Amino acid sequence: MNPTRSASMSPACWSIFFWVLHFFPLLIWFQLNAAAAIGNQTDHLALLKFKESISKDPYGILAFWNSTSHFCTWNGIICSRRHERVTVLNLQRYGLHGFISPHLGNLSFLRILNLQDNSFNDEIPQELGRLIRLQELMLTNNTLAGNIPTNLTSCSQLKGLYLERNNLTGKIPREIDSLRKLERLFLSTNMLTGQIPTSIGNLSSLSTLHAQENSLEGSPPEEIGHMKNLTILNISVNKLSGKLPSSLYNMSSLTKIYLTSNQFRGSLPANMFVTLPSLQQFAMAYNQMSGPIPTSVTNASKLILLDFVDNHLVGQVPSLGNLKDLQILNLAENSLGSNSNKDLEFLKLMTNCSKLRILGLTLNSLGGSLPNSIGNLSTQLESLYLGGNQIYGEIPATIGNLVHLDLLAMESNHLSGIIPTSFGKLHKIELLSLQFLDLSQNNLSGSIPQALQGISTLEYLNISFNMLDGEVPTKGVFANASAVAVIGKNKLCGGISELQLPPCPMKATKKKKRQHHKLVVVIICVVVFLLLLSSILTIYCLRKRNRKSTSNSPTIDLLSKVSYQSLYQATDGFSPSNLIGTGGFGSVYKGRLESEEGVVAIKVLNLRRTGADKSFIAECNALRNIRHRNLVKILTCCSSIDYKGQTFKALVFEYMTNGCLENWLHHGIETAEHQRTLDLRQRLTIVIDIASALHYLHIECKQPIAHCDLKPSNILLDDDLVARVGDFGLARLLSTITSLSNTSTIGIKGTIGYAPPEYGMGSEVSREGDMYSFGILMSEILTGRRPTEEMFKEGYNLHNHVRTALPDNLSQIIDPALLPREFQQTTTAATEAEIDLENPTHLHPNVNKCLLSLCRIGLACSVESPNERMNVVDVTKELNLIKKAFLADGINGGRARI
Known part of the structure; x- marks a missing residue:
């Protein structure tokens, strides 16, 4: 600027310049506040429209949502300090009924929308796709229906999308790959159909994917392997089929893979456990996988759970001695083994698996004899399933070293020799743990060890269909006829009368030897009779009182057992309409029994679930001698065979309305x-x-x-x-x-x-x-x-x-x-x-x-x-x-x- 011209500016110009300089910022401030006021009004109206969409508010949580107070003070609302715009709407677990208002799409500053654990119905509004700042959308556990809105894929800042436990239908939107920042995707327990879209592989930030319990079909896409940050993949309980994508086995970030209850087929790559170095849990139960277990499993040093129940696996079980963190290994219901004397060699190295709790090998083709080293398995071992194989030879005495074992199933094999007396060590070292022992359908011989009756926790013993002989003990588990099975080719005798076994020859001989003393005994009895006459009334009264006490004893042994047919009729064939709940080991139905007045609750054990037998035994044992007004009363029980020829167990309780x-x-x-x-x-x-x-x-x-x-x-x-x-x-x-x-x-x-x-x-x-x-x-x-x-x-x-x-x-x-x-x-x-x-x-x-x-x-x-x-x-x-x-x-x- 020319100094001369500047100096020559008139005073009026300087005055105008001064006012513009001072009032221009003020003008900007007024404009910003006007914009904020408009935004606040938009949020206010959107929240009131949301309130109008609520048909039931049992806790009155929205009672203070009115114009007498600023919306930033309302329950469940958090606003930004600077603009006073809604950033969080959190109304989880308030029992709200109604639909989600589309006006929520006007909350343009919203970052978290949490409406979990309510009863919102109808569809998820498309207008939520306008929430470009949204980071967490939590709609779990409602009754939302319809498709997943495609517009949600416009929420580019979304990190967590929680839609599980609703009634959503349709397909997973292929536009989902627009959510490039998505880290957690929960879609489980809905009614989604169709295939998993290939576009899901573009979610490079995704760490957790839960899509179990839907009706998804087809094969998972090869592109799923592009998710390099994925740690948890759960697509269990769907209708997925075909071969698993090869890229899945190269996802080094994966720690947990759940593929249970689908129709997957094919074999597993030989090096899969090398390319999945972080894998901790791998569940592939109830599928159609074939081929051998990859030998690379010996390198899976972090593996905790390996579940291949009910597939078509063949070949030898690899040596698993390096898996020191392994807790559950369940390979039941396959075709593993070759009926050779080397099939059980892997058990020798499994003594290094010091944390092993469950080992399931039931219903395979494993041959050979049990190694003596079986007694050196994990000190934490609780359940050992070896039934339904081709195992022969004697039961090693060292098996008594498994002092924490509470279930041992070795039925349907070719075991021979005697039942080891070392089972009694469980009592001697006062670690009374064994509850379930099944040795049925073998070639065991000799007598029943007396030591078995000293295991006070033993609640079920099955030694049917062997070649045992001799006297059956009468104490411990043998005192309960419903807890002991001794049918079949056994040459057993004695025991309690309920077992209906013939008297032992030794006792018959003793009876004959006593016959020649009969006369002497009669004479003595006549003499003693006069001396005892004065006490007969006392003895009679005592016996009568004892019988009365016994008859009133609330033990499960004195309860009449109910038949499977009665329970079937009482529940209309176990109709879903009578299902009132599910638990850890079974389902509970309501029904009406002819032998009981009113409605009863019938707990049916899911015997395919590992530990269900133990649960039945534990519950019977706990309830048979206890009565209290604050404990559920057991009425009767059922241990029978259903119409399909399968084992059936159930407990009948009072019905709680x-x-x-x-x-x-x-x-x-x-x-x-x-x-x-x-x-x-x-x-x-x-x-x-x-x-x-x-x-x-x-x-x-x-x-x-x-x-x-x-x-x-x-x-x-x-x-x-x-x-x-x-x-x-x-x-x-x-x-x-x-x-x-x-x-x-x-x-x-x-x-x-x-x-x-x-x-x-x-x-x-x-x-x-x-x-x-x-x-x-x-x-x-x-x-x-x-x-x-x-x-x-x-x-x-x-x-x-x-x-x-x-x-x-x-x-x-x-x-x-x-x-x-x-x-x-x-x-x-x-x-x-x-x-x-x-x-x-x-x-x-x-x-x-x-x-x-x-x-x-x-x-x-x-x-x-x-x-x-x-x-x-x-x-x-x-x-x-x-x-x-x-x-x-x-x-x-x-x-x-x-």
Whole structure:
């Protein structure tokens, strides 16, 4: 600029320049705020439209969504600080009914949309595809129908897409490859059809793919191998067929592959376990795979699970001695082996697999004799399945060294020689663990070792169809005719009368030798008769009282067994319409038995599931001698053959009309009027009921019992909402001789989230383990949160979630279902103000005190160290004091004054 011209500018020009310089930024500021105001109004209207689409709000969570307060303060909403635009909409697990409003597509700043665990129906709106900033879309566990919207593939920032457990149909969109940042894709448990699109291979960031339990068809595309970051692939339980893509075996990032229950065929590459160096779990059960097991499996040093059940594999079992982390090896129902004396050589090297818990080799063609080194298998071995092979020779005496074995099945082989007396070592070293022993359909000879009757935990013994002879013992398992099978070609005698075996010759001879003393005996009896006459009445009364006591003894042995035909008719042929639940080892049906009044619950064991026989035995053993108002009552049982000639086992229980606690806590119960939930008083009573049941099992039983699987689905509620503890499929009798922290079984896992941490490290089941599960269950009852929710990871669990919130943030962690019952307005002025639900001072002091006390008991029971946990005696006392104080304050049904 020319200095002369600049200096010559008039004062008016300088004035204009000054005003422009100062007011231009102000003008920009006004424009930005005007834009923000428009955006805020858009978000506000979108949320109100979403509220209009909700037909049922059982917890009243949307009650404060109105124009009297800013939407950024509404329940479930998080806004950005700078623009006050909605970035998070989180309404999971509030039981909302309705449809997802398409107006949510106007929340242009939204990053997380979480509507999991509700009852949204209809289709997923296409308008969600406008959310270009969306990173997490969580719609799991609703009743959404229709196709997966193609427009969702426009959400280019999406990292997590959770659509599992809905009713979605149609195909996986081929445009899904537009989601280049997608890391987690959950599509399981829907009704998706068609093939897996080839475009899925372009999801280079994907680490987890769950598409199990659909109706997907065809072969997985070769392009699936392009996902270099994929660690978990689960496409089990579909209609997939053909050969697996060769690229799958080159995905070095994969740690878990689940392909169970499809129609895959072909053979596995010889070097697959070399090209998959990170593989930990490989499940290929129930397919049509053929060929040998790749020898490269010996290099899979990280392998934990290898499951090839029910395929067409052939050849030798490779040497697996290098797999030191292997826990489950199940090769049952194949054609492995060649009926040669070398088929079992691999067992010699498997002694190096120190963590092995389950070894399944049933129904193959394995020949040869069992090596003596079998007794050196893993000290953690729980189940050994060798039945249905061509194994010959004697049973090695060293098998008695497998002191933690609770199931041994060696039926349908060519074993000969005697039953080793070394089985008795299980008793001598006081590790009473063996429960199931099947040696039937072999060529065993000799007598039954007396040592078998000393294994107090043995609940099932099958020695049918052998060439055994001699006297059958009468103690231990042999005292229960329903637990022992001795039919067939055996030349056995004696035993209890229910076995209907002929008397032993030795006893008959003794009887003849005594005949010549008959006269002497008669004379003595006449003399003694007069002396005993005065005591006959006393003896008669005692015997009558004993018989009465015996007849009232609540043991399962005295219950009449029910036939398969009766159960079949009672459930209309086990109709799906009568199915009321599924569990770890079977399904539960409701039905009507002619021998019982009213409806009963029939638990049918899935005997194809590994451990189902043990579950049946454990449950019978646990329930046959126990009765308590807070335990599910067993009515009868069935151990028979179904119409297909297959083994059938079932238990019959009282029917609980109010279902399980799981449904009440996480879904509510639909009635003709409204959806019911449990209030605070009811939850407190249920907790006390469960504690009473544990007190009975741990303290009052003649032989204490550890339940081992406490969780909401195993707590049933009767007509009056009285809690009954059920499902004793994992229960274990605790030793009354040794310390009650020791039991007979190692490696019982229970259910993830509820099982104590020490079980995962090989510790024995114990009272303290049950108390940990009880503490977690208490925390779930109070917070409404499952211990397995996505938020609990990387060391953060439900125990920590509760502990860090006490005492000042109590209302932030308790179940929202309780909040509407704990808050009410007391004055007319209060109706003009919003109650702060985040401030525990608004809780009635006695309600606050009750909740704090309950939370602290839950924490005290679920501490990591078993020795520091509260015992059931102290818990029961504390809970009854809390209930007494709670009811004394006049708080009814969980409602309180604010």
